[in-house]
Amino acid sequence: MVRSMPSALTYEPVAQCSTTRARAATLHLPHGPVQLPMFMPVATQASLKGLTYEQLEDTGCRLCLNNTYHLGLKPGQATLDAVGGAHKLQGWSHNILTGKTVVGRSSRSPALTGHTDDWTRFQMVSLLKLAKVTEEGVRFLSPHDGTPMLLTPEHSISLQNSIGSDIIMQLDDVIATTSPDHARIKEATERSIRWLDRCIEAHKYPERQNLFCIIQGGLDLELRRKCCEEMVARDTPGIAIGGLSGGEAKEAYCSVVKECTALLPENKPRYVMGVGYPEDLVVSVALGADMFDCVWPTRTARFGNALTSGGVLNLRRVAYANDFSPIEEGCVCTCCRPREEGGLGITKAFIYHVASKETSAAHLLTMHNVQFQISLMESVRKSIIEDQFPQFLRDFFLKLYPNKKYPEWVVGALEGVGVQLA
């Protein structure tokens, strides 16, 4: 049965790009407003290691991801209930989004992306070797200690109700987009719709926590359309497009995002899961998406990689040994900001020389990379409001590819929404 559910958010449109599908909005959530489009850092112990919640707050972040599994295992549901949820437990007064994901290594080919290390969301995809999915739920071995676990839609929602997150995600059945097993992809899509109904039924606090559905369907546009239609009818406060960023060709990724955003209601936030490369973010905004998350910007910091408007710099390279400029000129992060402006005034050379002492370099780069993503999305938003987003895209890609050898998928995707790069 299709029914309407209460919502604990307000989507307030601010501007619409007159060329592309990009939108700027203010999303009013239980722990304060957030500005869309936005990037959400993943604040698990594993990926934000060394970054305090104060530092996260300093970046302008007002919505971060927490991991349902991590919190469910430690401190556990009983403690969460006793403390009154994750906000109080962690001393974070802003918004939290929880999902079922844990963090791990993706199988995405570095050759495909040009990035040397490649961490994305460890969706159920990566657990499948260990997991068995039935109509009941997902059985898997705990990545912590090998204990057999069963995650049902009801249990997933119950845990997220105890966590008290502002946005909670449905349990879905995720198949790698690269899977050749079409029958299984179809089954997973249909099951995700049935599981959404169970999640809606199990959700105890719809008036203070926003449940987002997750559209599945692999790379099959017909399946994606059907899934959109079914899930939109369930009227959840927000909508996620899931199962992507699993190694599919970028052209295929863009087709799915574009197909889905065309079918989604104008008055709800659209969250594309597991997307974090700066070029993917800006193209996805042009295709009509609003919210993104990825562990890559924080994970890649461990390998000495800094995000800049000119591309990713590996500060372990000897070329930076005597480079006394900041990681990015004009960056407002604590690491790059000059000392006279209250920052640390860190140089590339400094990072190079401490890079062997991994934790301090990783800590500084994590701060910078999170700030880079948040500032990038603030610039995107500003350009949408000024209706200069097509020019923003041209400037952004010219900085990244000064020789104008733009990736074909970028050129194609942007042409599809009316923007010529060349």
Ligand SMILES: [Zn+2]
């Ligand atoms: Zn910086």
